Amino acid sequence: MDRVEVVKPVHGRLPLTTPSKGVAGKTGLWRTERPVVDNGKCTRCFQCEIYCPVNVIRVEPETGVSIDYEYCKGCGVCADVCPMRAISMVPEAG
Numbered sequence: 128m129d130r131v132e133v134v135k136p137v138h139g140r141l142p143l144t145t146p147s148k149g150v151a152g153k154t155g156l157w158r159t160e161r162p163v164v165d166n167g168k169c170t171r172c173f174q175c176e177i178y179c180p181v182n183v184i185r186v187e188p189e190t191g192v193s194i195d196y197e198y199c200k201g202c203g204v205c206a207d208v209c210p211m212r213a214i215s216m217v218p219e220a221g
């Protein structure tokens with residue numbers, strides 16, 4: 128079978144792209160909602176930390192929940208599993 132050349136050099140160099148937010152797995156501009164935590168309602172049960180599919184939630188016994196918004200996809204799983212309804216999904220500011 129013939130080899131298929133997918134990437135061809137341009138002016139002698141491979142056409143590499145510059146890493147962007149999307150390439151790094153960061154949410155970039157496409158998240159439409161973000162989770163906001165009411166740490167006053169939170170009982171530190173760790174359900175949100177366990178179920179977040181991208182592992183961006185940390186629950187600390189003293190300070191409560193923190194979310195890394197650079198990587199949060201806005202899926203809403205954390206809000207769905209919270210037994211205290213301590214997490215609300217709110218629209219991203221336009």
Ligand code: SF4
Binds near residue numbers: 180
């Ligand atoms: S919205 Fe989804 S990705 Fe973001 S913190 Fe909650 S579970 Fe994780």
Ligand code: SF4
Binds near residue numbers: 171
């Ligand atoms: S699931 Fe809700 S109550 Fe449990 S740690 Fe997360 S925010 Fe707090």
